[in-house]
Amino acid sequence: MHHDVLVIGGGIAGLTAARDLAHGGYRVLVLEARDRLGGRTWWKRFGDTDHHTEMGGTWFDEGTQLNIAREIQRYSLPTVLSPAGQEFRVSLGGRSLARHDQPVPLDVRPDLDKALDHIVDQSRRVTFGSDLDSPDLHDLDIPFSELVAPFSDQLYVGEYLSMWAAFAFGCDPSEVSALQVLTWVAGYDNTTWTLDDAPATKFAQGTASLVEALAQDGGAEIGLSAPVASIVDAGDHVMGITTGGETHKARFALLATPVNTWEDIGLPLPADSPKRAFAAEGLAGHAAKLHALVDDVPEFLMASGWGGPLCWVSEQANSTEAGCWWA
Numbered sequence: 402m403h404h405d406v407l408v409i410g411g412g413i414a415g416l417t418a419a420r421d422l423a424h425g426g427y428r429v430l431v432l433e434a435r436d437r438l439g440g441r442t443w444w445k446r447f448g449d450t451d452h453h454t455e456m457g458g459t460w461f462d463e464g465t466q467l468n469i470a471r472e473i474q475r476y477s478l479p480t481v482l483s484p485a486g487q488e489f490r491v492s493l494g495g496r497s498l499a500r501h502d503q504p505v506p507l508d509v510r511p512d513l514d515k516a517l518d519h520i521v522d523q524s525r526r527v528t529f530g531s532d533l534d535s536p537d538l539h540d541l542d543i544p545f546s547e548l549v550a551p552f553s554d555q556l557y558v559g560e561y562l563s564m565w566a567a568f569a570f571g572c573d574p575s576e577v578s579a580l581q582v583l584t585w586v587a588g589y590d591n592t593t594w595t596l597d598d599a600p601a602t603k604f605a606q607g608t609a610s611l612v613e614a615l616a617q618d619g620g621a622e623i624g625l626s627a628p629v630a631s632i633v634d635a636g637d638h639v640m641g642i643t644t645g646g647e648t649h650k651a652r653f654a655l656l657a658t659p660v661n662t663w664e665d666i667g668l669p670l671p672a673d674s675p676k677r678a679f680a681a682e683g684l685a686g687h688a689a690k691l692h693a694l695v696d697d698v699p700e701f702l703m704a705s706g707w708g709g710p711l712c713w714v715s716e717q718a719n720s721t722e723a724g725c726w727w728a
């Protein structure tokens with residue numbers, strides 16, 4: 402056997418695991434389905450311009466996202482702040498509102514605050530990163546829309562919270578568990594600051610700088626274009642079999658692919674395994690991030706809203722040759 406561990410998936414999670422295992426003295430092979438590393442982070446040239454842009458994960462907050470903060474420090478990766486929004490718009494209740502420092506009309510703010518207080522109160526019952534399958538929390542495993550229903554009679558409040566949940570979780574608020582949203586709120590120190598603001602720090606040389614640093618550190622072997630079709634438990638070893646029929650043997654396998662891929666991978670899990678049930682249910686998020694090159698945009702525009710196909714817009718960069726482009 403050439404390897405001790407097969408890491409399936411070359412996103413940031415898989416690469417971090419591979420790096421740590423390699424540092425621990427294990428011989429590691431990363432099997433990545435695509436022809437590139439990084440997964441849901443992808444720093445890519447934008448069209449035929451000289452700019453690069455983030456097609457996926459982009460921003461973080463070093464104060465609360467401690468794992469990413471640790472990696473930035475470890476590799477001394479330069480970071481940069483996205484331009485702060487200066488021109489705010491919000492589209493709610495079918496109306497386009499110029500939002501200065503208030504996300505909803507001023508007379509509605511007390512109603513929004515009541516809803517936010519309720520969300521924060523409930524988030525205090527959740528410990529970020531802990532097991533959520535606790536009987537004490539089962540009453541919170543309801544659609545997020547149900548959690549905020551008592552406050553959603555007020556149209557602007559209902560729509561603003563829907564916009565936030567859809568942006569953060571990539572699906573309709575009726576499709577995401579309140580428990581998942583509350584974990585997020587708990588992870589941001591029991592605040593809803595991501596509602597009015599958002600993490601704005603990003604990698605100066607793109608997420609690719611972290612992906613490359615992780616891939617080069619530790620010396621794990623990397624196999625690209627190697628989608629794993631099944632993982633077989635052969636007793637004293639495991640086998641990762643790719644869709645192309647290649648078999649890789651190792652002592653252990655570590656799966657670092659999104660939950661929504663698990664149904665497509667033959668996994669050595671008992672039929673009644675909770676992981677199998679989780680894979681069958683899947684995660685509801687299916688949002689897409691769109692970049693467009695646009696002329697005549699107000700400088701440093703940020704906009705959010707509910708009821709249309711876009712729930713959030715921000716300017717990414719200014720291109721003097723060709724106007725502005727946003728994500």
Ligand SMILES: Cc1cc2nc3c(=O)[nH]c(=O)nc-3n(C[C@H](O)[C@H](O)[C@H](O)COP(=O)(O)OP(=O)(O)OC[C@H]3O[C@@H](n4cnc5c(N)ncnc54)[C@H](O)[C@@H]3O)c2cc1C
Pocket residue numbers: 409410411412413414415432433434435438439440441442456457458459460461627628629630657658659662666688689690
């Ligand atoms: C549009 C978008 C915007 C986001 N914005 C932010 C943000 O601003 N801030 C933030 O913190 N997070 C953001 N995220 C989330 C963040 O990008 C992810 O949480 C993170 O990148 C997930 O890393 P991962 O390694 O767990 O999974 P992934 O990056 O999904 O990596 C999994 C890898 O497994 C591979 N794979 C899948 N199936 C197989 C198989 N059968 N065999 C082999 N390989 C396989 C995939 O190709 C992929 O490379 C965003 C995500 C998206 C999609």
